[in-house]
Structures are given as structure tokens and as C-alpha cells.
Amino acid sequence: MRVDFHIHTSFSRDSSIMPEELIEKALDENIQCLAICDHKTINGALLTMRLAFSKPILIIPGIEITTKAGDVLALGIKRKISDGLSFEKTISEIKKQNAFVIIPHPFGKPTPFKSSLNHPEIHAIEGINGATLKILNKKVFKISHKLNKPLIANSDAHSIEEFGNVFFEIPDGAQNQNDVFKAIVENKITIPEEISSLKDSIKINNVFKRLYCKHFT
Ligand SMILES: [Zn+2]
Numbered sequence: 001m002r003v004d005f006h007i008h009t010s011f012s013r014d015s016s017i018m019p020e021e022l023i024e025k026a027l028d029e030n031i032q033c034l035a036i037c038d039h040k041t042i043n044g045a046l047l048t049m050r051l052a053f054s055k056p057i058l059i060i061p062g063i064e065i066t067t068k069a070g071d072v073l074a075l076g077i078k079r080k081i082s083d084g085l086s087f088e089k090t091i092s093e094i095k096k097q098n099a100f101v102i103i104p105h106p107f108g109k110p111t112p113f114k115s116s117l118n119h120p121e122i123h124a125i126e127g128i129n130g131a132t133l134k135i136l137n138k139k140v141f142k143i144s145h146k147l148n149k150p151l152i153a154n155s156d157a158h159s160i161e162e163f164g165n166v167f168f169e170i171p172d173g174a175q176n177q178n179d180v181f182k183a184i185v186e187n188k189i190t191i192p193e194e195i196s197s198l199k200d201s202i203k204i205n206n207v208f209k210r211l212y213c214k215h216f217t
Contacts, residue, residue: 001174004167005035005062006073006104006126006154011044012064015158019048022163026057029164033180035075037062037104042080060177064104065090070113073102076177087115095121100181104156105129108136117147124184127151128191130166131158150187153195166195 008015036045045061069087157163
């Protein structure tokens with residue numbers, strides 16, 4: 001089962017992905033589990049869930065939260081969590097909702113994560129982020145022996161072209177978000193070879209696209 005846990009819809013100020021086109025491309029690319037992690041809102045996630053209701057895709061509502069220590073993804077949430085809190089306070093808010101905690105791009109975008117990556121409430125860490133340079137992704141793998149956490153690969157897509165390039169796999173058969181979370185905690189994760197080996201060009205392409213968009217649109 002292909003999973004991408006970090007996607008932004010047009011409900012994030014910096015993304016152009018419409019929920020309808022996201023679902024269509026997920027079906028085409030056979031990505032069966034998607035977490036929508038917009039900034040500051042879960043409305044894009046809720047809309048995508050409604051639109052995908054009768055489709056063979058599992059949509060998990062999430063959010064990307066800017067904390068004082070860096071960015072945090074909370075998955076399986078029911079209410080938005082505000083930016084700007086300390087990491088500990090953010091974690092306690094996430095725990096109230098019994099949600100799943102991921103540290104995205106721990107070495108970049110925009111600054112390195114400032115708290116411990118081995119914090120007991122962190123469930124997984126992004127080893128590959130599709131919108132981050134290879135050198136920063138590589139750093140995560142370099143210290144992976146010191147991390148007692150599963151590593152996953154997410155697109156962090158902000159345009160539809162970026163979606164589908166980066167994902168990870170868990171065994172087939174997950175019926176709901178708890179099944180998916182359980183597979184990750186048990187580290188039943190495969191990052192396909194082509195994603196690790198292509199990640200340089202994927203990153204560079206995506207970063208150029210982003211710069212190009214900023215300058216010319
Ligand atoms: Zn993001």
C-alpha cells in the first residue's frame with residue numbers, strides 16, 4: 001500500500017493543489033493513503049475526505065504546525081492546532097486528540113528542528129521530504145542509527161506535479177488510519193529503491209519549480 005503523509009491542498013496559502021485533482025492523481029498513481037497536512041487549517045483535509053468518500057483511497061486529516069522548535073505534523077486530528085506554541089505545549093494539544101506525531105524535514109525548511117528527535121511522543125520522522133534538498137535528507141539517514149524512530153518518505157507536495165513522486169509503502173490490507181499508524185510504529189515500512197535513488201533530481205526539480213513559481217507567477 002502506497003502512502004504519502006504530507007500533502008498541501010489549496011487551503012494552504014502556498015499550495016495550488018485542488019482536492020479533486022489530488023484524488024484523481026492518487027487513483028492514477030495508486031497511492032491509497034494520503035494525509036492532508038495544510039498550514040493553519042484542516043478544512044482542505046475534511047473536504048478531500050468527503051470527496052474521496054466512495055473511492056478506494058484513505059484520506060487522513062492532518063495539519064502542519066509551526067512550533068517554536070520547528071514544524072510538526074499531527075495526523076488523525078479533529079480540530080486545528082494553533083501555530084506558535086512551544087513544542088511541549090503543541091505535543092500536549094496533539095495528545096488530547098490522540099493524534100500521530102511526525103517531524104517533517106528535520107534538517108531544513110526553514111531551520112533545523114530544535115528539540116530532540118527521540119522525544120517519546122514522536123511516532124515517526126521524515127527521512128525523505130520531496131521538497132527538500134538531497135543533502136538535508138541524507139543527513140537524516142546519516143543519524144538514523146541514533147534515532148529510535150521509523151523513517152518515512154513524503155512528497156510535501158504544493159503543486160500537483162510534485163505529488164506521486166515520493167511515497168513509502170506498508171503491507172496491504174490497512175482498513176483505517178489506526179491500521180496505517182500501527183504498521184508505521186511497527187516499522188513495516190519500505191521506501192522503494194527508485195525513490196531513494198531518484199530523490200536528488202526530484203528535490204532539485206521541485207525546488208526549482210518553487211523558485212520559478214515565486215518569481216514568475
Ligand atoms: Zn509541508
